[in-house]
Amino acid sequence: MNIHPTAVIDPRAQLDSSVIVEPYVFIDGPVKIGPESRIGTHTVVSGHTTIGARNTIGSFATIGAPPQDTHYNGEPTELIIGEGNQIREYVSIHRATAKASGKTLIGDNNMIMAYSHIAHDCIIADHVIMANVATLAGHVEIGSHANLGGWVGVHQFCRIGDYAYIGGMSGIGLDVPPYVIMEGTRNQMRIAGINKIGLRRSGMDRETIKNLEDAFKILFRSPELLLKDSLAKLEEEMKDCLEVQLMVDFFRTSKRGVVKRTIDD
Numbered sequence: 001m002n003i004h005p006t007a008v009i010d011p012r013a014q015l016d017s018s019v020i021v022e023p024y025v026f027i028d029g030p031v032k033i034g035p036e037s038r039i040g041t042h043t044v045v046s047g048h049t050t051i052g053a054r055n056t057i058g059s060f061a062t063i064g065a066p067p068q069d070t071h072y073n074g075e076p077t078e079l080i081i082g083e084g085n086q087i088r089e090y091v092s093i094h095r096a097t098a099k100a101s102g103k104t105l106i107g108d109n110n111m112i113m114a115y116s117h118i119a120h121d122c123i124i125a126d127h128v129i130m131a132n133v134a135t136l137a138g139h140v141e142i143g144s145h146a147n148l149g150g151w152v153g154v155h156q157f158c159r160i161g162d163y164a165y166i167g168g169m170s171g172i173g174l175d176v177p178p179y180v181i182m183e184g185t186r187n188q189m190r191i192a193g194i195n196k197i198g199l200r201r202s203g204m205d206r207e208t209i210k211n212l213e214d215a216f217k218i219l220f221r222s223p224e225l226l227l228k229d230s231l232a233k234l235e236e237e238m239k240d241c242l243e244v245q246l247m248v249d250f251f252r253t254s255k256r257g258v259v260k261r262t263i264d265d
Contacts, residue, residue, distance in 0.1 A: 001258070002261065022059070031064065042087065047095050048078045058089035067120030069138065075102070082108040084124070093118040107144070119156075131168065137254065143178060145202060161250050162214060165195045165201065175258045177219075177250050179212050179243065182259060190263045204243075211241040219247075219263050222238045227251070227260075 149168030161178025
């Protein structure tokens with residue numbers, strides 16, 4: 001185990017022998033850190049925090065701090081981070097409150113860039129990119145392969161679907177459906193279309209992308225149809241396309257409402 005002599009490690013912490021701990025790190029509490037992870041200088045890791053294998057955490061990060069919630073009363077809630085994540089300098093990720101599952105969850109192979117913030121009870125899937133200063137309020141859910149530009153702010157309890165691309169400095173107050181490009185702030189949120197470039201780069205086949213484009217036209221460019229009729233139409237006509245059905249399910253399960261405006265409205 002390569003631990004710098006200036007680091008302070010709580011005796012309750014469990015670190016794999018391959019973990020690297022850089023100078024002036026402070027690990028406080030029953031923290032668990034998996035193989036081949038690296039904790040950057042001056043970083044603080046605290047509480048019931050579990051960090052999986054091959055994670056790199058930059059300098060001055062704050063991982064597992066108590067939630068910024070006035071009702072939190074010291075309950076033993078958790079932060080669980082998966083494998084292969086890059087968490088850059090000055091990032092803050094808070095453990096959960098006792099209101100939901102009691103866990104803030106970060107998946108695998110995510111890139112969380114400098115100064116980003118992930119609040120209590122958030123759920124981040126896999127292969128997510130959060131650019132510099134992207135900020136999530138509590139209970140936000142981010143789907144796999146989503147991409148948030150710099151300075152994006154997401155309101156509590158919002159969801160962002162798989163493969164969604166959010167333009168920089170956007171303010172998210174409603175759910176953003178999967179597979180789309182979106183930008184804007186609050187009541188000016190606009191969807192530009194399907195994230196075709198991102199989907200192609202991910203290896204998605206042309207037929208599926210064409211199905212998603214057709215679904216987009218039915219959902220967003222068919223003013224003669226009510227939303228419930230658009231969803232029913234997609235369920236019937238594209239029932240064999242899993243991605244379209246996931247988009248339909250996203251609309252049906254939304255609690256905050258889903259962005260519907262497009263840049264042509």
